[in-house]
Amino acid sequence: MKETRSAESRLNKDRILFFDGVCGLCSALVDFALPKFSEGQISFAPLQGPTARELLSPRDLGLEYVVYYRDQKIYRKTEAVAYLLGDIGGAYKPISIMLRTLPRFITDFFYDLVARYRYRIFGKSETCRLPTPQERKFFLD
Secondary structure (H helix, E strand, C coil), rough: CCCHHHHHHHHHEEEEEEEEECCCHHHHHHHHHHHHCCCCCCCEEEEECHHHHHCCCHHHHHHHHEEEECEEEEEEHHHHHHHHHHHHHHCCCHHHHHHHHHCCCHHHHHHHHHHHHHHHCCEEEECCCCCCCCCHHEECC
């Protein structure tokens, strides 16, 4: 019981990447981001889970885009990816700045285009992505 509480206290609830747990592209984004953060910097949660229902509006639970909950502000679509890349830092920082500088209607147009066909291109799982025992420390749900 103590171990569960200490694991929960290490999870970051100020920065959470919410993702479609059955989407192959979203799972790839999680797989990309996970090794870039140390424990406690960011947490992950599926849009289908209880943390998403608790923190996000019903509009954000539609599974059409990733949501980055960062310091009590919600970022969607390209903006979510841009802030995530900025938090990763290093070589991804300039990409983050570029994505945040470009007009949102342009970047979101391309985001929506990829999102519309993501299941066909990247696949869809029958169940939400399950973290490995080593990854579990990063997941809220």
